[in-house]
Amino acid sequence: MTQPSKAMPYSIPGSSPARPGEVDPAQASTASATKVSDVLGESQIESVLSELDTDLVGLTSVKQRIRDIAALLVIDKLRSNLGLNASPPSLHMSFTGNSGTGKTTVAMRMAQILHRLGYVRKGHMVAVTRDDLVGQYIGHTAPKTKEILKKAMGGVLFIDEAYYLYRPENERDYGQEAIEILLQVMENQRDDLVVIFAGYKDRMDTFFRSNPGMSSRVAHHLDFPDYLASELLVIADKILTQQSYRFGELARDAFAEYIALRMRQPNFANARSVRNALDRARLRQASRLFADPEREWTRAELSTIEVPDIRGSRVFQQA
Numbered sequence: 394m395t396q397p398s399k400a401m402p403y404s405i406p407g408s409s410p411a412r413p414g415e416v417d418p419a420q421a422s423t424a425s426a427t428k429v430s431d432v433l434g435e436s437q438i439e440s441v442l443s444e445l446d447t448d449l450v451g452l453t454s455v456k457q458r459i460r461d462i463a464a465l466l467v468i469d470k471l472r473s474n475l476g477l478n479a480s481p482p483s484l485h486m487s488f489t490g491n492s493g494t495g496k497t498t499v500a501m502r503m504a505q506i507l508h509r510l511g512y513v514r515k516g517h518m519v520a521v522t523r524d525d526l527v528g529q530y531i532g533h534t535a536p537k538t539k540e541i542l543k544k545a546m547g548g549v550l551f552i553d554e555a556y557y558l559y560r561p562e563n564e565r566d567y568g569q570e571a572i573e574i575l576l577q578v579m580e581n582q583r584d585d586l587v588v589i590f591a592g593y594k595d596r597m598d599t600f601f602r603s604n605p606g607m608s609s610r611v612a613h614h615l616d617f618p619d620y621l622a623s624e625l626l627v628i629a630d631k632i633l634t635q636q637s638y639r640f641g642e643l644a645r646d647a648f649a650e651y652i653a654l655r656m657r658q659p660n661f662a663n664a665r666s667v668r669n670a671l672d673r674a675r676l677r678q679a680s681r682l683f684a685d686p687e688r689e690w691t692r693a694e695l696s697t698i699e700v701p702d703i704r705g706s707r708v709f710q711q712a
Contacts, residue, residue, distance in 0.1 A: 426474055432467045436509040445502050449495050450631070451624045458615050459503065466510045481584045483612040484512065487601070489594035490617025493665030496591045497551065499615075504549040507587060514547035514585065521550065523557040526571040534567040538574045546586055555590035556600035572604060579610045620663050625652050628664050632671055638696050647703040648674075654712050670706065671698075678702040 426432045433439050442463065445456050465482060472478070484507065488496040501518050508516025525541055528534040542550065552558070558568040579588055590597065590607075594616060601608035620628065626649050633639055640648065651670060655661055662669075678698055682690060 427471060429467055429471070432470050432510070436467075436511075438463055438467075438506050438509045441502055441505045441509065445499070448631075449498060450627045451620055452495055452499075452617065455495070455499060455615050455617055458613070459499065459506070462503075462613065463506050463510075466506070466512060470510060481512070483583060483610065484587045485579055485583070485611045486587070486589045486613040486615065487597060487611050488589055488591040488615050488617060489597045491593065491619055491663060493663030493667075494617035494619060495664065496617055497553070499617075500549060500551045500589050500591070503587070503589070507549070512584075513549070513587065517545075517548040519545040519548065519550050520553060522553050523568065526552070526575075527558065527566075527568050529567075531567075534570045535574060538571045542574070542578055542586070546582070548586070550586060550588045552588065552590050554592045556592050556596040559600055559603055561603065572607065576606050576610065622649070622652050622656060625656075625664065625667050629667050629671060632668055633698065636671075636675075638671075638675065638698055641697040641699040644698050644700050644703055647700045648698075651703055651706060651708055654708050658708070658711075670708075673706065674698050674702045677705045 426435060442456075442460060445459060449456070462484070469482065486503070488500065490496055497520065500520075504513070504516050504518045507513045519541065521541055526534070526538045528537050558572055560566040560568055575588065578586065590600075590611065592600070601611070626645070629648055629652075630640075630645075648670075652667070655666060655670065675698070681699075681702065682695070
């Protein structure tokens with residue numbers, strides 16, 4: 394297997410935050426701030442933090458950690474303005490948790506915070522998996538990985554199911570080459586790229602134990618707990634509201650029963666399973682209304698999920 398040379402660090406074209414002598418516009422607005430309120434006012438990160446609180450149910454510990462990171466960045470900004478040593482902190486992260494616990498959503502909010510505080514130039518997020526980084530033959534992995542890194546520069550690279558990059562059981566696997574490239578870019582260009590690794594906790598723990606160089610470069614480990622049944626019901630309310638739907642009389646109770654049953658089944662994916670269940674409920678509602686083509690439906694009837702739309706699920710039949 395071809396291994397990248399450690400003598401020549403990888404450099405991603407187009408990754409320089411600013412030309413010599415040029416002030417990054419994202420940093421200029423807070424360059425003279427000497428108070429926390431000044432930085433908050435100029436960067437408007439409070440609005441992003443507020444969205445985390447209102448848009449995401451639960452996740453109290455995760456939200457607090459994001460606020461702590463934001464506070465660190467704000468204070469570092471003030472230190473820099475006053476001439477104190479404020480070298481860019483390591484912001485690479487690990488998000489662990491089961492499917493549907495909000496990891497991708499929080500990563501997108503993190504990209505916004507970093508951009509508004511001037512720590513990355515663009516504030517976009519590029520989400521990838523192993524297939525986007527690792528090639529199938531010699532010489533294929535390096536260009537694939539570097540192309541993804543080029544797209545992510547100035548923002549956040551979110552690597553989902555990151556543990557699949559490492560497959561020690563396959564000696565012809567090229568994932569290690571992608572890891573070596575990531576390691577060098579994470580170290581040498583950390584002022585213009587934040588990498589977030591995500592996946593199931595037990596597998597991510599194994600991944601970091603097998604790659605100590607990777608673990609040493611990841612400063613923040615956030616664990617996303619599973620949602621409680623009551624939290625999933627609130628998430629369902631939010632999803633329906635966003636889609637201009639609502640639960641009818643007793644339908645919400647039926648969906649609460651659905652959640653309790655579904656949580657006991659295999660492959661439950663928290664908020665993702667709730668969203669999928671509501672999509673199927675909308676299909677059943679549409680079929681129910683479609684079956685009466687001559688009736689004039691009201692806005693309320695077109696927007697209401699009723700008990701039969703919920704109880705038509707196979708989850709109840711299986712129970």
